[in-house]
Amino acid sequence: MTDIPKTAETAEDATVLMSRIAGHQDRQAFEVLFAHFAPRVKAYMLKLGTADALADELAQETLLMVWRKAEQFDRAKASPSTWIFTIARNLRIDAFRKISRPELDPNDPALVPDPEEAQDDRMNRLQRARAVREAMKTLNDEQAEAVRLSFFEDLSHSAIAERLDLPLGTVKSRLRLAFARIRDAIGEDLK
Amino acid sequence: MTVQHHIPDETLLSYAAGDLDDATSLVVAVHLALCPACREAIDVASDIGGMMLEDLAPVAMSGDALAHVLARTETAAAGERPVPMTTSQSSSPAASFVFPEPLRSRIGGDLDNVKWRRIGPGVQQFVLPCADGASQARLLKIAGGQGVPEHGHTGEEFTLVLAGGFSDGSLAFARGDVEWADPDVVHRPVADDGDGCVCLAVTSGPLQFFDIIGKIAQRVIGI
Ligand SMILES: [Zn+2]
Numbered sequence: 001m002t003d004i005p006k007t008a009e010t011a012e013d014a015t016v017l018m019s020r021i022a023g024h025q026d027r028q029a030f031e032v033l034f035a036h037f038a039p040r041v042k043a044y045m046l047k048l049g050t051a052d053a054l055a056d057e058l059a060q061e062t063l064l065m066v067w068r069k070a071e072q073f074d075r076a077k078a079s080p081s082t083w084i085f086t087i088a089r090n091l092r093i094d095a096f097r098k099i100s101r102p103e104l105d106p107n108d109p110a111l112v113p114d115p116e117e118a119q120d121d122r123m124n125r126l127q128r129a130r131a132v133r134e135a136m137k138t139l140n141d142e143q144a145e146a147v148r149l150s151f152f153e154d155l156s157h158s159a160i161a162e163r164l165d166l167p168l169g170t171v172k173s174r175l176r177l178a179f180a181r182i183r184d185a186i187g188e189d190l191k
Numbered sequence: 192m193t194v195q196h197h198i199p200d201e202t203l204l205s206y207a208a209g210d211l212d213d214a215t216s217l218v219v220a221v222h223l224a225l226c227p228a229c230r231e232a233i234d235v236a237s238d239i240g241g242m243m244l245e246d247l248a249p250v251a252m253s254g255d256a257l258a259h260v261l262a263r264t265e266t267a268a269a270g271e272r273p274v275p276m277t278t279s280q281s282s283s284p285a286a287s288f289v290f291p292e293p294l295r296s297r298i299g300g301d302l303d304n305v306k307w308r309r310i311g312p313g314v315q316q317f318v319l320p321c322a323d324g325a326s327q328a329r330l331l332k333i334a335g336g337q338g339v340p341e342h343g344h345t346g347e348e349f350t351l352v353l354a355g356g357f358s359d360g361s362l363a364f365a366r367g368d369v370e371w372a373d374p375d376v377v378h379r380p381v382a383d384d385g386d387g388c389v390c391l392a393v394t395s396g397p398l399q400f401f402d403i404i405g406k407i408a409q410r411v412i413g414i
Pocket of ligand 1: 196197
């Protein structure tokens, strides 16, 4: 019966799976998505020092949240892997804190809306994710290391400085340069 | 008015990575609500996270993980934390909110609901509850023409304007603008004449005041 993608290897296929889940509560699509992402979310939790059982539990929780929030997944806003990353990140933080992570509310009437022209000028989000991937390859080793430590070691700037035995300012400037480089590469011209 | 003074890029990156303490995350999130440009930057930073997640070597899930999750998709989310949809239902008309989310949720209301405490001439504060002690977040209400006593920091300081404005030397800060100061900076923000200024200030490490009144204030009120 199915035109459901067999894997979620590509962002396009994962996007199709997401819309099947959102539109039809499609369990088969969810199983395919789960097979791809749950083991990666678990790996992410483990990398950040979470014990095995909790890592498994948080990965389950993340995918459950993907099911429940599927209708909020807005393909114009993020690629599926980016969206799932943000859910996993927040669940991990919330598991260790009494107050949930401060996040903006996109429906808040007090939110200052995006400028009109930005809506169509913006690169398609899947293209953008691809461009970010390409741009990451152009970072030098030091910049890439600083970015990796930020995402996978849960280290503050000063903790990274300590780990690498560098002045704090050097760490900040590596991160700043890495980020600037990525944003340049995808043609963002902010600020 | 477009925001002129932003959260530093490396702090945005760390927010996306999930490395910031609670109070610093709060000031970033509130700035994001007021600054479309930084929201764009955060989307890009989050793409880095998505890409890194994608590239991780998968680790096998426990045998019954999928079955567990599928079983839970059947049940309504009863008793579980609801997905944070909009928390903005309120009798107040939209335009009248001074505090954007997630600040309103944190204090349980808007500007009118803040229980201010006077800490010096023309200066009131409200200390916000935070999930960890790494940094402190507080609201400051400074009367027009008044300044926070000159101070340096042992850590970073972010000051986000929510209403009114202030100036520090030659720089002017209005709603949405953030002044960032590192431990080397000694500064003295002064609230604009007229209505003064309401801001969200986040500091890591205690402030260091340089005049005698500041020192006493520090001892007595523990800011
Ligand atoms: Zn900004």
